[in-house]
Amino acid sequence: MKTNVQRLISMAILGLALFSNIAPVWAGFTSRPEVTIYDPPGINVSASGSTAGARYSRDSQQSIGCLTYTNYATPFVTCYAVDKTGKALLCSSTAPSIFTAVKAMTDFSHLSIFLRSDDSSSCQSVGVTNDSTYLR
Amino acid sequence: MTTQNTELWRMIVTLSIGVILGLGGFAWMTQPPPPSAQPTSTDSKDDQRLVQLEQAVTALTQARQVKQTTSAQPEPTRATMPANSEVSRQDLAQIIREEVRNAVAQESPEAQRAKEEAIAEAKILNTPENKAAYQSASSVVQTAVAAKRWTEEDKETFRAAFGQLTNNQRMELMNILAPAINNGDVKVEVTGPLF
Numbered sequence: 001m002k003t004n005v006q007r008l009i010s011m012a013i014l015g016l017a018l019f020s021n022i023a024p025v026w027a028g029f030t031s032r033p034e035v036t037i038y039d040p041p042g043i044n045v046s047a048s049g050s051t052a053g054a055r056y057s058r059d060s061q062q063s064i065g066c067l068t069y070t071n072y073a074t075p076f077v078t079c080y081a082v083d084k085t086g087k088a089l090l091c092s093s094t095a096p097s098i099f100t101a102v103k104a105m106t107d108f109s110h111l112s113i114f115l116r117s118d119d120s121s122s123c124q125s126v127g128v129t130n131d132s133t134y135l136r
Numbered sequence: 137m138t139t140q141n142t143e144l145w146r147m148i149v150t151l152s153i154g155v156i157l158g159l160g161g162f163a164w165m166t167q168p169p170p171p172s173a174q175p176t177s178t179d180s181k182d183d184q185r186l187v188q189l190e191q192a193v194t195a196l197t198q199a200r201q202v203k204q205t206t207s208a209q210p211e212p213t214r215a216t217m218p219a220n221s222e223v224s225r226q227d228l229a230q231i232i233r234e235e236v237r238n239a240v241a242q243e244s245p246e247a248q249r250a251k252e253e254a255i256a257e258a259k260i261l262n263t264p265e266n267k268a269a270y271q272s273a274s275s276v277v278q279t280a281v282a283a284k285r286w287t288e289e290d291k292e293t294f295r296a297a298f299g300q301l302t303n304n305q306r307m308e309l310m311n312i313l314a315p316a317i318n319n320g321d322v323k324v325e326v327t328g329p330l331f
Contacts, residue, residue: 045318063328069299069306073252076303078310080330088324090317092310094303121307121314 031133033110035062035083044117044124047081047089050110052136059084064111066102066126075099079113079126091115091123101126108134192232257302269300277313285323286313286330294331 034057035049047064054062066079077099078092091113093099105111105128112127241247260266276294280286298306316322317330324330 060327065329067329067331069303071299072256072303073249074303076306078331082324082330086324087320088317088330090310090314090330092307092314094307115318120318121311 029133030135032056035064035081037081037083037087037089045089045115046113048110048112049081050134051107052134056136057084061086066105068099068102077102079123081113089113089115091121093123098123098126101128104128104130106130108132110134188235192228192235195228253303257304261302265300266302269297270305273297273301273309277309280322281312281316284321285325286317287325291326291331298331
């Protein structure tokens with residue numbers, strides 16, 4: 001009996017020694033901002049959030065991203081964001097600068113979408129930040 | 137001796153022929169290519185603009201000369217001539233400015249893109265597919281605004297039609313849908329992309 005226990009313990013130690021290196025060690029700063037829509041008086045309406053933050057949020061509402069249509073010389077871009085309450089922001093643009101920004105999006109991106117103050121259907125700007133902290 | 141002379145002459149002749157052939161070949165290989173006989177259409181356009189500019193500049197120079205001559209020979213009409221001359225100079229300067237501005241504008245990448253865009257849109261606009269897609273997308277937007285909700289079904293229908301539209305049609309529909317969603321008049325009931 002005692003021999004069996006000793007064998008069991010030694011096998012467990014051996015197993016631990018062999019497989020402990022396989023387990024990943026996660027370190028480093030992480031941040032997954034969820035979607036927020038800002039509508040302060042006197043300032044352009046905007047939305048921001050990370051794709052990972054929206055994807056792994058606890059609610060089933062959040063979403064943030066952009067669509068691009070490139071079947072003409074001028075690309076057509078639409079960006080949108082939905083926060084946890086279901087409030088949404090949607091805007092479009094044919095500006096090449098916005099298309100260039102949207103093309104830089106990855107699955108570890110943080111987006112900032114700004115509406116034009118004089119036209120609530122047009123994007124004034126779209127900011128894309130790609131950073132390791134936004135990785136899932 | 138004669139045989140030796142003959143051999144020497146043969147060698148000299150052979151060497152001379154070799155040198156001539158070598159020089160001829162080198163000259164033939166290194167000669168520059170003949171200039172293009174027919175100018176391209178861009179060259180032709182540029183030439184036309186250049187001719188117009190040259191004509192304007194010549195006219196301007198003549199106007200200046202007329203002014204100088206007039207001021208050198210005082211006449212009773214002297215008081216009115218400088219004013220006319222000044223006007224014509226301004227007109228010519230304006231013509232030159234416009235010509236230059238037009239030439240620059242026509243060559244800009246934005247102008248080229250706009251031209252391509254207009255041509256591509258004209259090909260698609262009012263085709264049966266485009267008409268059907270526009271009707272479908274427009275109907276979805278109007279229904280959503282009236283019902284104050286954007287549903288999964290709206291999303292699917294709108295997405296299917298959106299790709300067939302021209303950019304102007306897309307913007308037209310977005311000008312209705314986006315403000316309604318942004319103001320909260322239309323409640324979003326979809327998950328993921330809005331369309």
